[in-house]
Amino acid sequence: TNKTQCCPAEVKGICYYSVQDVSLGQFLRDSCFNLSLKCQNLSCKKSVIDHSLSFIHNDGLIDITVERMDNPIPTSALKQQQEDIDSSESDEPIATWTYCTKCGIVVTPLIFLSKQTWQWSFGKFLEVYFYNRDALMNAPGHRCACELQSKSVLYFGCGNLAARFTYEKLSPYSVFCRRHLPFDETFHHAHSLQEMENISVSSSDLFVRFDRQIEAITRETRDLFGSAVNKPEHLQAVLSELNLVSAEVDNASKVLQEKISTVTAKYSDNSDGAKTKRREYNEALFNFPWYSRRYLFTLASAWNERLSAAGQVVSAMKKIQHSGGSSRGDSTVPAIGDASTDDVIDGMRRIRQLQETYSRNYNVKNMTVARGQKGESLFEGNVLPDGRVAADDEEYDSDNDIDFEDDIDADVLASRNRMQGPQVSSLAKRSSRPKKSLRQRASDEYKQSSITSDTNPVPLDYSNNYDTSGQLEGRNKTVTAGGAVKSALNRFFNRGVNREDPFVVDLGFIGKGRPRLQLGIGGIVIPVFDDQPSTIIAHSLASTDYDVQFQQFVAASTSESRSKPSHGTSRKEIERRMLGRNKSHIKHTFRDFDEKGQQLCKFVCTTFWSLQFNAVRHAFMNPSIATSGKESSSEGMTGASTPPTGFDIEKSYIRSLATSFAWAASGGKSGASFSRTSDNRFVIKCISRTELQMFLDCAPAYFEYLSKAFFHGLPTVLCKIVGVYQIGYHNRVTGKRTMEQVAVMQNIFYGRKISKIFDLKGSLRGRFTRQGNLEKDQHSKRSSYHRRSTGSSDSESSGSDEEDDESLSIASDGSEKDENDKDGKAKAASIPTLLDGDFLEFTSGRPLPLTDRAKAVFHMSILNDTLFLSIINVLDYSILVGIDEEKMELVVGIIDFMRQYDILKQMERVGKSLPMVVGSEAPTIIQPPLYKARFTNAMERYFMTVPNKWTTI
Numbered sequence: 001t002n003k004t005q006c007c008p009a010e011v012k013g014i015c016y017y018s019v020q021d022v023s024l025g026q027f028l029r030d031s032c033f034n035l036s037l038k039c040q041n042l043s044c045k046k047s048v049i050d051h052s053l054s055f056i057h058n059d060g061l062i063d064i065t066v067e068r069m070d071n072p073i074p075t076s077a078l079k080q081q082q083e084d085i086d087s088s089e090s091d092e093p094i095a096t097w098t099y100c101t102k103c104g105i106v107v108t109p110l111i112f113l114s115k116q117t118w119q120w121s122f123g124k125f126l127e128v129y130f131y132n133r134d135a136l137m138n139a140p141g142h143r144c145a146c147e148l149q150s151k152s153v154l155y156f157g158c159g160n161l162a163a164r165f166t167y168e169k170l171s172p173y174s175v176f177c178r179r180h181l182p183f184d185e186t187f188h189h190a191h192s193l194q195e196m197e198n199i200s201v202s203s204s205d206l207f208v209r210f211d212r213q214i215e216a217i218t219r220e221t222r223d224l225f226g227s228a229v230n231k232p233e234h235l236q237a238v239l240s241e242l243n244l245v246s247a248e249v250d251n252a253s254k255v256l257q258e259k260i261s262t263v264t265a266k267y268s269d270n271s272d273g274a275k276t277k278r279r280e281y282n283e284a285l286f287n288f289p290w291y292s293r294r295y296l297f298t299l300a301s302a303w304n305e306r307l308s309a310a311g312q313v314v315s316a317m318k319k320i321q322h323s324g325g326s327s328r329g330d331s332t333v334p335a336i337g338d339a340s341t342d343d344v345i346d347g348m349r350r351i352r353q354l355q356e357t358y359s360r361n362y363n364v365k366n367m368t369v370a371r372g373q374k375g376e377s378l379f380e381g382n383v384l385p386d387g388r389v390a391a392d393d394e395e396y397d398s399d400n401d402i403d404f405e406d407d408i409d410a411d412v413l414a415s416r417n418r419m420q421g422p423q424v425s426s427l428a429k430r431s432s433r434p435k436k437s438l439r440q441r442a443s444d445e446y447k448q449s450s451i452t453s454d455t456n457p458v459p460l461d462y463s464n465n466y467d468t469s470g471q472l473e474g475r476n477k478t479v480t481a482g483g484a485v486k487s488a489l490n491r492f493f494n495r496g497v498n499r500e501d502p503f504v505v506d507l508g509f510i511g512k513g514r515p516r517l518q519l520g521i522g523g524i525v526i527p528v529f530d531d532q533p534s535t536i537i538a539h540s541l542a543s544t545d546y547d548v549q550f551q552q553f554v555a556a557s558t559s560e561s562r563s564k565p566s567h568g569t570s571r572k573e574i575e576r577r578m579l580g581r582n583k584s585h586i587k588h589t590f591r592d593f594d595e596k597g598q599q600l601c602k603f604v605c606t607t608f609w610s611l612q613f614n615a616v617r618h619a620f621m622n623p624s625i626a627t628s629g630k631e632s633s634s635e636g637m638t639g640a641s642t643p644p645t646g647f648d649i650e651k652s653y654i655r656s657l658a659t660s661f662a663w664a665a666s667g668g669k670s671g672a673s674f675s676r677t678s679d680n681r682f683v684i685k686c687i688s689r690t691e692l693q694m695f696l697d698c699a700p701a702y703f704e705y706l707s708k709a710f711f712h713g714l715p716t717v718l719c720k721i722v723g724v725y726q727i728g729y730h731n732r733v734t735g736k737r738t739m740e741q742v743a744v745m746q747n748i749f750y751g752r753k754i755s756k757i758f759d760l761k762g763s764l765r766g767r768f769t770r771q772g773n774l775e776k777d778q779h780s781k782r783s784s785y786h787r788r789s790t791g792s793s794d795s796e797s798s799g800s801d802e803e804d805d806e807s808l809s810i811a812s813d814g815s816e817k818d819e820n821d822k823d824g825k826a827k828a829a830s831i832p833t834l835l836d837g838d839f840l841e842f843t844s845g846r847p848l849p850l851t852d853r854a855k856a857v858f859h860m861s862i863l864n865d866t867l868f869l870s871i872i873n874v875l876d877y878s879i880l881v882g883i884d885e886e887k888m889e890l891v892v893g894i895i896d897f898m899r900q901y902d903i904l905k906q907m908e909r910v911g912k913s914l915p916m917v918v919g920s921e922a923p924t925i926i927q928p929p930l931y932k933a934r935f936t937n938a939m940e941r942y943f944m945t946v947p948n949k950w951t952t953i
Contacts, residue, residue, distance in 0.1 A: 004840075004845050005840075005845050005846065005847065005941055006039050006040070006041040006044045006051065007039070007040050007041055008847075008940050008941055008944075009056075009847050009940075009944035009945070011945055011947055011951070011953060012953075013953045014121075014122075014123030014126075015123075016121045016123050016124050017121050020123075021121050021122060021123050022122050023118060023119045023120060023121065023122060024113075024117065024118065024119075024120045024121070024122050024125050025094060025113055025117070025118030025119065025120075026118075026122075027122045028094055028156050028158070028163060029094070029158070031048070031053065032048065032064065032066050032156070032158075032161070032163040033066070033092075033094075033158045033159070033161050033163070034048065035047050035048065035049060035161075039051060048066055049066045049067075049068065049161075051066075052064065052065045053065075054846065055126055056170070056849060056944070056946050056947075057126070057130050057946070057947060057948065058130060058131075058946070058947075058948045058949070059169060059170060059171060059172070059946075060129075060130050060149075060167055060168065060169055060170065061167070061168045061169075061170050061849075062126065062129055062130070062165060062166070062167055063165075063166050063168065064163060064164070064165055065163070065164050065166075066161055066162070066163050066164075067161070067162050067164060068160055068161060068162075069157070069160045069161070069162050070160075071160070072159050072160045073095050073110070073157045073158070073159065073160075074110070075093070092158055092159060093112045093113070093158070094112065094113045094118075094156055094157065094158045095110050095111060095112045095113070095156070095157045095158075096110075096111055096112075096113060096154065096155060096156050096157070097109070097110050097111065097155050097157075098137065098148075098152050098153070098154055098155070099152065099153045099155065100137060100139075100142075100144050100146050100151055100152055100153075101151055101152065101153060102144075102146045102151045103142065103144050103146065105142055105144070107137055107139035107142045107144045107152075108137075108139065113156075129149070129165070129167065132148065132149060133147075133149055135147070135148040135149065136148060137151075137152060149167050150167060150169065153165070153166050154166075170849055170946075171849075171888055172849040172850055172851045172854075172888075172946040173848065173849065173850055173851070173854065173883075173888050173889060173890045174850070174851055174854045174887075174888060174889045174890070175850060175854040175855075175857065175858045175889065175890050175892060176752075176884070176887075176889040176890065176891045176892070177716075177717045177861070177891075177892055177893065178746065178748070178750070178893075180620055180621060180622065181620055181621050181681060181720075181746055181750065182621075183621065183649075183652040183656075183681075184679060184681075184751070185282050187679045188282070188286055188655060188679065189267075189282060189285060189286075191659075191678065191679075192285045192286050192288065192289055193264060193285075195289035195290075196260050196263065196264060196288065196289050196292075198509070199256075199260065199289060199292055199293060199296070199510075200256075200257065200260050202508065202509040202510060203253070203256055203257075203296060203510065204253070204257075205508075206296075206300060206505070206507065206508065206510060207249055207250075207252070207253040209505050209506075210245075210249045210300070210303060210307075210505050211246065211249060213307060213503070213504075213505050214242050214245060214246045214249070214307065217242060217307065217310055217311050217314060217503065218239065218242050218243075220314050220318070221235055221238050221239055221242070221310075221314050222235075222239070224314065224317050224318065224321065234313065234317070234344060234348055235317070237348060237351065238310050238313055238314060238351070241306060241309075241310050241351050241355065242307075242310055244355075245303050245306055245307065245310075248299075248303065249303065252296075252299055256292065256296065259292070260292070263284075263285065263288050266281070267281050267282070267284065267285040283651075286655060287523075287524060287525065290513070290525035290526075290527060291525055293510055293513070293515060293525075293527075294515045294525050296510050297507060297510050297511055297515040297516075298515070300505070300507050300510060300511075301507070301595055302354075302358050303505075304501075304503075304504040304505060304507075304595075305354060305504075305595065306351070306354050306355075306358075307503050307504060307505070308501050308503045308504050309347055309350045309351045309354060310347075310351060310503070311501075311502070311503025312343070312347050312503070313343075313344055313347035313348060313351070316343035316344045316347060317344060319343075320341065320344070512527070512529070513527025513528060513529060513535075514527065514528045514529075514592045514600075514601070515527070516592060516593060516594075517539065517590065517592055518543065518544075518590065520539070520542030520543055520544070520654075521542055521543070521544055521547050524542050524651075524654075526538050526539040526542045526654065526658050527539075527658065528592075528603065530601070530729060530731060530736075531662070532659075532660050532661070532662075532675065533660075533675065533684055533686075533727050533740060533742050534657040534658075534659075534660040534675060534677060534682075534684050534742075534744070535657065535658060535659070535660070536603055536605050536727045536729065537605055537607075537657050537723070537725050537727060537742070537744070538654045538655075538657035538658045539590070539603075539605075540588045540590070540603075540605035540607065541607070541650070541653075541654050541657075542654050543588060543590065545588050545590075546586055546588050546607070549586045549588075549610075550584075550586060550610055550611070550614070553584040553586075553610065553611045554577075554611065556582075557576075557577060557580055557582070557584075557611060560582070571711060574615045574618050574619050575615070575619075575707050575710075575711050577611050577612065577614070577615035578612055578615035578616060578619065578703050578704075578706065578707045578710075579703065579704060579707055580611055580612055580703075581700055583609065584609055584610045584611035584612065585606060585607065585608050585609065585610065586606070586607045586610045587604070587605075587606045587607075588604070588605050588606075588607070589602065589603065589604050589605075590602075590603050591603070599732060600731070600732060600733055601729055601730065601731045601732060601733070602729060602730045602732075603727070603728070603729045604726075604727065604728045604729070605725060605726075605727045606725060606726040606727075607723070607725055608696055608699075608724045608725065608726070609696075609699050609703075609724070612699070612703045613722060613723050613724070614650065615703075616703065616706055616720065616721075616722055617649060617650065617653055617722050617723075618649050618650075619706070619707075619710040619711070620710070620720050620722060620746070621649050621652065621653065621722075622649055653722070656677045656678075656679050656681045656682055657677060657682065657684075657744070659677065659678040659679075660675045660676060660677045660678060660684060661675060661676065661678065662674070662675050663675050663676040663683075672685055672686055672687070673685075673686040674686075676747065677747075680747055680750050680751070681746070681747055681750050682722070682744050682745065682746060682747055683744075683745055683746070683747050684742050684743070684744050685742065685743050685745065686740050686741065686742055687741050687742065687743050687898060688741065689741055690899075691741070691898045691899055692724065692726070692741040692898075694898060694899065694900045695721075695724060695743070695898045696724070698872040698873075698874070698900070699724075701868075701871075701872050702721075702872075705718075705868050706718075706720070714864060715857050715860045715861040715864055716861050716864055716865055717858070717861040717862065717865060717879070717892050717893055717894055718865050718893070718894050718897070719745050719746060719748055719880070719893040719894060719895045720745060720746045721743050721744070721745045722744050722745065722746065723743070723744040724741075724742070724743050724744070725741070725742050725743075725744070726739065726740070726741050726742075727739075727740055727742060728740065743898065745895075746893075748880055748882065748891060748892070748893035748895075749882050749891055752882065752884050752887075752889075752891050753884060753885075753886055754831060754882035754883065754884060754891065755831070755883050755884070755885045756831070756834065756842070756882070756883045757831050757832070757833045757834065757880065757881070757882050757883075758833070758834050758835070758836075758838065758839045758842075758880070758881045758882075758883075759833050759834070759835055759878050759879075759880055759881075760835070760836050760839060760878055760879050760880075760881060760938070760939075760942065761835075761836060761876075761877075761878040761935070761938075762836065762934045762935040762936075762937070762938030762939070763836060763934065763938075764836055764837055764840075767835040767836035767837050768835060768836075768837030768838060769832065769833070769834050769835050769837075769838055836938070839881075839942060840942075843942075846944075847941060847942055847943050847944035848890075848942060848943050848944070849944060849946040850890070850943050850944065850945060850946065851945075851946060852945050852946065852947055852948065852951045854890075855943060855944070855945040855946075856945075858892070858939075858943065859939070859940075862879075862935075862936055862939050863936065865894050866932040866935055866936055867932065869894075869897050869928070869932070870928045870929055870931070870932040872900070873900045873901050873928050874897050874898070874899065874900055874901070874928065875899065875900075875901050875926070875927075875928045875931040876896060876899050876931070877894055877895065877896050877897040877935075878894070878895060878896055879892055879893070879894050879895070879939070880892065880893050880894075880895050901927060901928050
């Protein structure tokens with residue numbers, strides 16, 4: 001009635017001419033022309049004339065509606081058929097006629113039902129109506145030969161009432177819920193080639209700017225040869241240094257372009273290679289762009305430092321010349337500014353030191369760096385342009401620099417204490433500072449692996465072979481309280497001072513991503529961008545410090561279970577790790593330094609339940625482990641046919657997080673911030689501390705539930721959360737500090753072409769989206785992203801506890817995004833997210849048809865998921881439904897299940913219930929068991945089974 005479904009759909013089987021069946025005439029009289037018949041829904045008081053009855057089977061729908069006619073059916077023709085009509089049924093005879101919708105005329109005469117037609121099985125009548133597809137209307141008098149099933153409207157009339165039978169062809173949908181998430185090597189392959197093209201263009205521009213700067217300084221130097229106060233040998237030394245830098249720039253430009261061309265030609269076409277070799281090629285191709293950017297950044301920084309030294313010498317000589325020959329020994333004529341021979345001498349000494357340093361450590365021709373005698377790597381710490389390692393300033397070692405939640409930090413400390421318990425006590429006894437011992441051990445392991453695995457110089461790697469006394473001196477330097485205060489005051493008063501060196505060249509694109517940060521495991525380079533939280537997570541997961549702590553958790557877990565050591569790739573081992581009850585939180589801190597060794601930014605990343613989430617990722621991202629069911633045929637993606645194994649799974653996860661962009665998702669009111677990885681595999685959602693703590697409390701139950709889904713075939717449509725983190729940074733240049741809690745989850749619509757998106761909660765109160773509200777929501781989302789990228793951030797601003805609708809859609813059109821796009825950091829979802837009211841409008845009040853098998857699995861999944869969420873006291877979740885018209889599939893997933901029914905939700909429910917009037921829709925915030933019942937009932941109303949002749953009842 002008025003696009004409102006009164007009764008849920010039922011699946012019924014009809015055995016012809018049995019008690020389950022009814023005659024056609026009896027059905028018309030009792031169900032169509034009986035105005036005293038009321039709706040089965042007790043809350044509906046309308047008669048049958050205000051309803052429509054629908055029968056759905058296979059691929060068709062028969063809709064029956066009753067209308068009033070202006071004039072009753074004439075009975076003049078009744079006498080001619082009187083002998084064929086039973087007297088007991090001739091009081092109010094039923095007539096029939098056919099109307100052609102294509103021709104727009106009535107094509108059959110008015111005929112009253114005969115006794116045989118009256119007694120015809122209604123089930124057989126429906127069968128003929130559904131399967132008689134080839135019949136044509138035989139109406140030569142009206143010149144109509146249209147299709148009887150699809151182009152005609154069948155009428156049955158009795159008195160002034162007419163029952164209209166119309167047929168609509170429909171296509172039931174299948175339901176798609178991703179069982180495993182593949183890694184699309186094709187995207188990253190193309191992305192790496194695009195990155196190399198960008199590097200080629202940017203480096204060419206950078207080399208041109210270096211040539212111009214060198215030419216300018218050289219011109220100023222030659223102009224000073226006519227001055228009597230400047231020594232020619234100093235000028236000649238400066239020119240020699242400039243010529244050397246110029247030659248290195250030219251050589252580096254040539255070598256870089258050759259290497260890019262070689263790598264592109266070698267790795268762009270690898271279809272004829274073996275799968276293992278192809279994977280190695282792809283891995284090398286994926287790493288090359290950031291390797292080359294990092295090395296080019298180091299070379300350019302070294303050139304800048306040498307140009308700065310030469311430029312300062314030239315500047316000092318010019319000041320001496322303008323001062324009229326004043327020198328340090330002339331006490332009668334004061335020096336102008338800093339003009340003195342001391343500046344020239346110091347500059348020349350600096351030039352000689354830089355020449356000696358870079359001549360030993362850099363090989364511009366081969367784009368490699370000479371290894372030390374012991375193979376030590378510079379990247380044990382942050383690398384400076386001259387090869388030095390920036391020391392960790394003890395002033396910033398305290399974790400109070402960025403505040404953490406007390407209870408969450410306590411969990412991290414408890415995890416560390418348990419990890420360093422009796423089973424691993426030998427590690428803790430090595431040093432009185434466990435943090436330093438872990439880092440040292442990680443460095444030693446990395447050195448050994450680099451020595452044993454590489455016999456030739458490794459491209460784009462760095463080592464030093466000079467005295468490290470300067471490093472030791474920097475590390476052992478103590479900072480007093482007064483020195484710390486003085487340093488803070490200097491930073492405060494000099495924050496806005498422009499200290500740009502006029503002789504250096506801006507590195508631009510090459511200098512982005514904080515290339516001075518440490519290398520990860522196996523020498524992997526992960527850039528970090530302040531406005532991309534996923535890059536902080538990726539850098540932390542790829543670090544040696546994280547790997548050492550993670551391996552200790554693995555060892556502790558193995559010793560506790562008394563099982564044999566395993567590589568962690570078997571189903572049994574993965575399930576055992578996923579079911580572990582011990583906390584495995586890892587807190588990792590890393591810093592970025594400038595060329596002078598001063599700290600620029602401090603980053604903190606806390607990984608919660610690292611061991612369990614690692615097992616979730618191995619089960620979810622490797623289809624050979626999960627056995628919960630077969631994927632849809634559409635699951636196979638290019639480049640993902642071979643399932644990754646071992647560390648490749650974790651590396652693919654890190655590579656996805658390495659590039660992301662801010663994403664203004666639509667459909668919710670909580671104001672949560674979203675970002676999406678460039679390959680569209682994952683969505684990163686900022687959550688509040690309350691949601692984080694609630695999820696951490698029920699995480700063991702979540703892992704147990706996922707283990708049943710992955711390893712025991714439990715049907716589920718939960719959106720998989722594959723990692724929960726707390727990240728923060730303190731930028732000492734801008735003074736900005738922020739702390740965020742994020743959840744990394746699958747992108748439900750990854751690789752799919754979605755035409756419509758619905759966010760369904762089972763309630764109609766405030767669940768209707770208008771176009772004006774959509775535009776306003778999109779504008780507010782863009783504004784929130786602008787504030788996030790330019791202003792301060794508060795830890796609680798990522799979620800709202802007082803809004804009716806906290807769900808934001810995780811929508812995706814499956815298209816590829818470029819992280820270098822100007823608008824890539826604030827792109828709105830191309831498809832608006834609609835709500836429950838829009839869904840009912842889209843389906844015209846009818847349930848959306850599903851195949852019988854899809855509906856059975858979907859119904860069982862909804863029951864399982866809602867029961868689980870009700871047990872852990874979670875509410876306010878919703879199901880995201882995307883319609884893929886090309887494959888006729890519904891892509892579904894339950895989202896926003898991180899909020900429990902606490903005191904705030906109880907107060908919100910009471911507050912929103914007070915202004916309610918009788919008969920109005922209940923608020924969305926209700927008790928979890930009631931929320932579960934309302935949600936499951938709504939899914940039964942929103943979706944229905946389309947049976948066929950093979951469906952069992």
